[in-house]
Amino acid sequence: MFYFVRRGRCLDSIDLKGQPLDLDLTLGCGQAFRWRKREDGVWYGVVRDRLIELQVEGNLVYWRTYPDGGRELIVDYLRLTDDVNAANRWLSERDPHIAQLVERFHGMRLLRQDPTEALLSFVCSAANSIPRISAAIEVLASLYGELVCEKRGVCYYAFPKPERLAALEPGVLNVQGSLGFRGENLRMVAQQIVDQSEGWLLGLRNVPYACAHAELVAVRGVGPKIADCVCLFSLDKDEAVPVDTHVRQLAHRLFLPDLKAKSITNAVYRRVVDAFRERYGELAGWAQQYLFYEDLLRSRA
Structure with missing residues (x-):
């Protein structure tokens, strides 16, 4: 085990084993909305029920979580068991332009987000910019999410559970976090998630892409682009292509x-x-x- 000290506390590390990971590209490319970068180069964000801090140095990704014990979560979320080098080689052999982008954006990878949070987050993204989406989600989390931890006087909250959003009065979310028309759609989609059997969204990881996509677009308020975002960024459907x-x-x-x-x-x-x-x-x-x-x-x- 290696350690890296930031602000008086040791960070654990995970060996990338020669696989590329650039946090600026991966966390800042628009596939997730709850990450920020500090002046010291550390990325931090709330994932599920933990605040995570990350930094890459050489072939190691240094991490810590609040509460402790989030190693498996980080490996899963960053898809650290994927052979990204093999994927990049395959793509580069088929398209010279992609080969240039693989070199230019070396270390960008897809995430494995929580499907419920991904679906509800991308509902907030309709006709919206990335900074506004991020700001709106943080407002929602602070109002309706559960407290994850308090760190240096700042409280961090989990993404709201669908049950909490579904229970709100119609129209309330329209004025929260600049959601506008997206607010009522968010509440409506949350209610449909609640109405499904427990584990429905997560279970879509185990079905073919076409089946997962069909089930998602059957949710009122979810179009093909949002469905493909969920498939690609949370359900391991690497063939999904969100079209905007x-x-x-x-x-x-x-x-x-x-x-x-x-x-x-x-x-x-x-x-x-x-x-x-x-x-x-x-x-x-x-x-x-x-x-x-x-x-x-x-x-x-």
Whole structure:
């Protein structure tokens, strides 16, 4: 066991065994909304029932959790048992442009988030920017989530349980955290989660992608893009391709020059997804994330 000292306390470490991990890219690319970076380079965020602190030095990821004992959670959340090198090689061999992005964004990887939190978080993301989504979720957690810990005078809260959100009066969430119209949709989706059998969402990890996606879009208020975000970022469906305006535009630019439609109809969505799958197979979601992040940086320039 190795140790790394930050602010007077030792951090435990996990050997990455030659697998890449860049926390700036992984935690800052738009797939999760509750992470912040301190001036000392440590990333911190609430995952499930713990506050986590992370930093990568060389081939080690240093970590600590509040409460203690979160090693298995970190390995699971960061998907540290995945062979990311093999995935990157496979993608690079099939697309020179992806090969450039793998080198440029070396260490970006997909997360394995809690499916319930992922679904409800992406409901908050509809027609919203990443900073506003993050701010809204923190407001929701502080109002309706359970206290995880208090650290240096700051209280950290878990994401609200669906039962808590579903029990709120209609319209309450519309004025919380700048959610607007998304608030009532959030409450409605939370109620449908509560109405399902216990473990329903987590159980979707054990079914094929098509089945998981079909069950998610059957939830009123959940469209194909939110369903694909949940599939890709929490259910291990690496073939899932969330299609938003960025992804439609990059698909048009890179492999669908005759795609003239500006709006994302069901037919356009399916065509973009099919184009990704034809090129990148079961790793289409990884390819999408590289291309999405490239396009996101371009739009910010």
